[in-house]
Amino acid sequence: MHHISASYRVFLTINYVVLTILALLCLFPIVNLLAISFSSSSAVSSGSVTFWPVDFTLSSYSYILENNQFLGSFGTSMLRVVLGLSVNLILTILVAYPLSKEASTFRSRTVYAWFFVFTMLFSGGLIPGYLVVKETGILDSIWALILPGAVPVFNVLLMLNFFRGLPRELEEAAWMDGAGHLRTLWSVYLPVSLPSIATVTLFTVVGHWNAWFDGMIYMKSPDEYPLATYLQSMLQQMSLQTATVSLEQAELLTQVSNRTTQASQIFLSVLPILAVYPFLQRYFVHGLVVGSVKG
Template sequence: MHHTSSAYRWFLRFNYVILTVIALLCLFPIVNILAISFSSSAAVNAGSVTLWPVDFTLSSYRYMLENNQFIHSFGTSLLRVVLGVSVNLLFTILVAYPLSKEAATFRSRTAYAWIFVFTMLFGGGLIPGYLVVKEMGLLDSVWALVLPGAVPIFNVLLMLNFFRGLPKELEEAAWMDGAGHLRTLWSVYLPVSLPSIATVTLFSLVGHWNAWFDGMIYMRSPEHYPLATYLQSILQQVSVQNENVTFEQAALLNEISDRTTQASQIFLSILPILAIYPFLQRYFVHGLVVGSVKG
C-alpha cells in the first residue's frame, strides 16, 4: 500500500485550493457576460449586475436572433471551422508522418524539417500575404481564411513527436504483412494517435473560431465576415440601431442596450467551444506522448 506523508497531503490540498481559485477567476468573466445578457438595460447601466441576472429578460437574444448579419456570420464561421479543421488535420498528418522517420529512411528529412521550422519563425509579411491571396482570386471567399494557414507548423511538431514515440514494432509488423506507407499510416498510426489528433483538432478549431484579423483583411464586404470579425467590428461601434424600425422593434429596443446585445452575441460565440471541449478534454488526461500505447 502506498503511504503519503503529511507534508505531501498538505501540498495536495494547497494545490487544490490554488487551482480552484484560478478556475473560479477564469469562470467569472463568462458568468458575468451571461448575467448581463439576461438582464435588463436599466440594471446593466446601473452597474448592479455581477454574477446573477437582474430583471431577467430574453430581449437581447430575441434582438440578436433577428439580426441577419449575426446569423450569416455564424454560418460563415461554422463553414470555416469545418473546412479549416479538415484541411489542417489532413496536412498535419501527411507532413508529420514522413518527418517522423529516421534520416536513414527519409534522407531529406532534416532539410524539410528546417524549411518548416523557418516558416514558423519568419513570415513574408502582411502585404505579400495579401497580394498572394488576391492574385489567387480568393478574396471575399471562405478559402482566403483557410488556405493561408493550411499547414500549422506547431501542430505538425506535436504530431511528429507523437509519431516518433510510437513503438517501431508496430510499423515493422505492418511492413511484414505487406502494408505500404499509406496503409501503415491509416491502419496503424492513426488508431493509436487519438490523443494527439484530438489535441491538434482542438487547437485548429479554437484558432479558426477565434480568428478575426484575417477576415477583416481578406473580406471586402461585412456580409462575408466570420463571427469573430463581426464581433470585433460591433464592439467598436454602436450595435443597436434605432432608425427604420417597426413599433414592435422599437418596444424591443427599449428593453435592451449595446452592452446586453454584445454580451448575448459574445456568449453565443463561445458556446460552441464550450460544448465541444468536454468531449475532447478526456484525451488530455492521457497526455500528448503517452497516448494509447502501453509498455
C-alpha cells in the same frame, strides 16, 4: 489496504481547497459575463450586476439575433470549421509523418523542418498576403479563410513529436507484414495517435471559429462574413446605427449597451466550442499507446 498518513491527508485537503479556489476564480468572470448579458443596460451601467442578472432581459440577444445576417454568418463559420478542419488535419498528418523519420531514413528531413520553422518566425506581411489571395482568385470566397493557413506549423510540430515518441516496433512489424508508408500511417500511426489528433482538432476548431480579422480583410461583402467577423462588425457599427433605425429598434437600443452586447457575443461564440470540447476531453486523459507493444 494502502495506509494513508496524516500528513498526506493534510496535503490532499490543502490541494483540493487550493484547486477549488482556483476553479472558482476562473468561473466567476464567466458567470459575471453571463449575468451581464441577461441584465438591463441601466443595471449594468450602475454597477449592480455581480453574479445574478438584474432586471432580467433578453434584449441583448434579441438585438444580435434580429438580423438575418447572423444565421448566414453562423452557417459560414460552420462551413469554415468543417472545411478548415479537414484540410488542416490532412495536411498536418501528411507533413508530420515524414518529418518524424530519422535523418538516415529521410535525408532531406532537416531542410524541410527548417523550411517550416522559418514560416513560424517570418511572414510576408499583410499586404503581400492579400495580393496572393487576390491573384489566386479565391478572394471573397470561403477558401480565402482556409487556404492561407492550410498548414499550421505549430500543429505539425505537435503531431511530429507525438509520432517520434511512438514505439518503432509498431512500424517495424507493419513493414515486416508488407505495409508501405500510407498503410503504416493509416493502420498503425493514426489509431494510436488519437490523443494528438484530438488536441490538434480542438486547436483547429477554436482557431477557425474565433478568427475574425481574415474575414474582415478577404471578404468584400458583409453577407459572407464568418460569425466572429460579423459579431465584431456589429459591435463597431452599434453606435452608428442609432440614427437610422426604426422606432421599435430604437426602443430596443435603449435597453442594451456595449457591455451587454459584448457579453452576449462571447456566449454566442463560445457555445459551439463548449459543445465540442466534452467529446474530445477524454482523449487528453487516456493514452492509447500503453500496452500496444507486447514483449
